[in-house]
């Protein structure tokens with residue numbers, strides 16, 4: 001155990017200062033409105049507020065809605081927003097224009113995408129997913145399987161190569177996440193995509209924990225379908241629209257079950273029969289939440305002039321530094337790092353295990369260090385490279401060490417579960 005006032009701490013502080021001084025993305029932090037005195041390490045659940053959002057919202061509410069009223073569907077291009085914002089997300093996930101659409105929630109997009117995938121691979125009875133996948137992905141795979149009379153097989157990523165070699169020709173679609181939402185482990189997207197496709201199945205990635213956090217190169221990898229949310233690393237705000245990616249080669253045959261009028265080829269023809277629009281626009285469903293859509297659009301400007309490779313380099317520097325700080329300052333305090341040490345196997349979060357995880361996260365939050373926990377014993381700390389510094393990371397670990405050493409977390413206030421996250 002290292003005292004939190006020690007030469008080791010001084011060395012880490014000097015390292016943090018020099019890494020921050022050399023950070024090419026340092027100025028991007030100014031694009032976010034971060035509360036004074038808070039170290040925000042939960043951007044992997046709800047991203048911080050980008051400074052561009054409040055004025056965009058004021059304009060959307062007062063001028064566009066208040067004054068221009070219904071004319072805004074044309075005059076302020078509300079109607080085109082799902083495709084326009086989709087393309088803005090597409091730039092961050094390696095998708096050429098015309099393949100990404102913004103709207104609805106990840107759960108809804110998953111339902112449409114998985115169902116459409118099943119229809120693209122008739123005669124194949126299996127849906128593959130990860131038993132460690134975020135629950136909504138598993139629930140929706142189960143529901144789609146029930147609807148289509150298929151079966152879901154839960155297969156951890158490590159078991160995929162063997163399973164695909166033996167039963168791959170039965171797989172219609174495999175739905176996985178590049179980053180494990182609990183441990184922060186990063187899986188090999190290229191190898192998984194290739195293996196699934198070699199067996200003739202379709203690859204669907206859930207990019208909730210990857211979009212805006214690391215380069216995913218969907219077009220380059222030849223991914224078939226992807227979905228993701230707008231409120232984590234894209235910082236689009238609570239309940240921000242999700243996104244759907246449909247590779248161009250699948251669009252003409254993409255037949256989703258939620259055939260709302262916005263996805264019709266001629267929505268204002270008001271025909272009683274459905275005929276899908278050309279392109280990814282057929283993924284549209286009903287009227288989108290325009291205010292949230294415009295908030296997401298403004299939020300994405302925080303990425304202007306920033307390459308995803310730069311985001312990745314800084315994110316790895318932050319998570320690597322986090323693990324180093326934890327090794328030094330949390331040694332002997334009952335923590336185990338769960339996130340892999342190898343940079344190519346890390347997403348943009350670090351997870352530590354500790355038996356008192358819940359109380360520790362709450363005690364930290366009371367000090368203004370915001371992370372979260374996942375049952376039963378995981379403390380999760382997400383780093384968004386656009387606004388987190390190495391100093392933030394050191395401050396969080398130093399305070400975590402202080403909390404444990406002083407047993408601050410044993411206070412009655414932190415004992416009972418009161419929050420949803």
Ligand SMILES: Cc1ncc(COP(=O)(O)O)c(C=O)c1O
Pocket residue numbers: 105106107108134136137177181206208209229242
């Ligand atoms: C991998 C993954 N998929 C989906 C979701 C959420 O789906 P929705 O946006 O529908 O709430 C989350 C987190 O909430 C997630 O981590």
Ligand SMILES: Nc1c(O)cccc1C(=O)C[C@H](N)C(=O)O
Pocket residue numbers: 044045046134181208420421
């Ligand atoms: N989407 C969330 C929400 O609406 C409320 C609380 C948390 C969330 C989350 O994002 C959870 C998240 N997907 C996770 O990684 O655990």
